[in-house]
Amino acid sequence: MTNIAPIFHRPDLAKRLACQILVAGVGSAAGSGVFLAAPRRTGKSTFAREDLRPALEAEGALVVYADLWANPTADPGLVISNAIRASLVGNEGVILRLAKRAGMSKVSFGNLSFDLDRVGLGKDVSLTDALVALSDETGQMIVLLIDEAQHAITSDAGIAALFALKAARDELNSSQHHGLRIVCTGSNRDKLAMLRNSKDQAFFGAPLVNFPLLGRDYIDWFCKEIRLPFQLDPEQVWPLFIEAGYRPELLGSAADQFRFEFDVDATVVPQKFAEEVRRLAEELNEVQRGVIHSLTPIQSAVLRVMAATDQQYAPFEAATLEKYRKAMQLAGQPPEEVKADVPGVQQALIALQDKKLIWRAARGVYAVEERNIIDLLKADGLLEGLA
Ligand SMILES: Nc1ncnc2c1ncn2[C@@H]1O[C@H](COP(=O)(O)OP(=O)(O)OP(=O)(O)O)[C@@H](O)[C@H]1O
Numbered sequence: 001m002t003n004i005a006p007i008f009h010r011p012d013l014a015k016r017l018a019c020q021i022l023v024a025g026v027g028s029a030a031g032s033g034v035f036l037a038a039p040r041r042t043g044k045s046t047f048a049r050e051d052l053r054p055a056l057e058a059e060g061a062l063v064v065y066a067d068l069w070a071n072p073t074a075d076p077g078l079v080i081s082n083a084i085r086a087s088l089v090g091n092e093g094v095i096l097r098l099a100k101r102a103g104m105s106k107v108s109f110g111n112l113s114f115d116l117d118r119v120g121l122g123k124d125v126s127l128t129d130a131l132v133a134l135s136d137e138t139g140q141m142i143v144l145l146i147d148e149a150q151h152a153i154t155s156d157a158g159i160a161a162l163f164a165l166k167a168a169r170d171e172l173n174s175s176q177h178h179g180l181r182i183v184c185t186g187s188n189r190d191k192l193a194m195l196r197n198s199k200d201q202a203f204f205g206a207p208l209v210n211f212p213l214l215g216r217d218y219i220d221w222f223c224k225e226i227r228l229p230f231q232l233d234p235e236q237v238w239p240l241f242i243e244a245g246y247r248p249e250l251l252g253s254a255a256d257q258f259r260f261e262f263d264v265d266a267t268v269v270p271q272k273f274a275e276e277v278r279r280l281a282e283e284l285n286e287v288q289r290g291v292i293h294s295l296t297p298i299q300s301a302v303l304r305v306m307a308a309t310d311q312q313y314a315p316f317e318a319a320t321l322e323k324y325r326k327a328m329q330l331a332g333q334p335p336e337e338v339k340a341d342v343p344g345v346q347q348a349l350i351a352l353q354d355k356k357l358i359w360r361a362a363r364g365v366y367a368v369e370e371r372n373i374i375d376l377l378k379a380d381g382l383l384e385g386l387a
């Protein structure tokens, strides 16, 4: 037995998806990239790394993987550059091409000393050059898999990286090279949509599809592999999994609660297990509610108006300021304290970002951090009268 948590693989799904990504159909926008969205903690990264990547490789592609969330303090632009740089390491032919490109005319395999730090945004060897060299040298289609891609638009370097990728894509998808596909995953459709909606964005028109959630076959596997002192019935666990928002961890943590209960009565197990999953889901919601309830009146008003207006949200327009006031009144704020002005709203936006309730793109566009926050506000009736 190993102590690494086992993974349920979805090779067929991965293969189908890989083929769709690699194919260049007539009039298809797949060349612009593909966006895959699914809620938090539903297994996106696991699938991308463990199933999709190997499937793309099996189809002959060279995969470059960049996780923009692995280190939240690193600039997303740098993370993308580093991932591309890492894919060059050890490929002497590529490095030779790049060295020549950088004007080092006399390099040959014997005395190769090309510093990869020279590759990147604003460096003497651009990301496009690097990807072109990699494509030409390997003869492979390159797939850049960017996890939590929405972070790219939170920094200027990230936006610059996206434009560099757009240039690289246009170059590599021309007939002289072997193609570049960009696959972005993320947990928030609204944020991902910002990457592709406006014409000045790098991925205009790229398809945004729902990331396939774990299905019934996962639950069969889970019940079989969980190794509890008693048996779980997939028929009962499957509806519970749906209720828990398709999040494997909730089932796993609930199971852990029973792992050492050797003399539990088998007839009460299904009921107890269900209660535990619900309790854990509720516990997560309560933590989030606690954060929401500790907001100041203006912070709460800004969050609620943003959640209620969704994509049309314009933080500082007169009509929106009026809505904040309405939100404060609805929350029972005494009339003399109902105030909303631009500096106050600016401060509230910063505080909400710090509390990880909202997210800001580099160009000042905002979105509520997670769908779940909007659902909670709605469930508690806090969005009524604000749409
Ligand atoms: N196929 C799978 N088999 C077993 N466990 C899985 C599988 N997919 C996901 N999990 C478990 O679910 C949890 C969340 O998975 P993962 O990090 O891949 O999700 P995510 O959607 O990328 O999450 P986030 O929104 O935080 O990025 C992890 O603990 C992981 O081990």
Ligand SMILES: [Mg+2]
Binding pocket: 044, 045, 046, 147
């Ligand atoms: Mg992830």
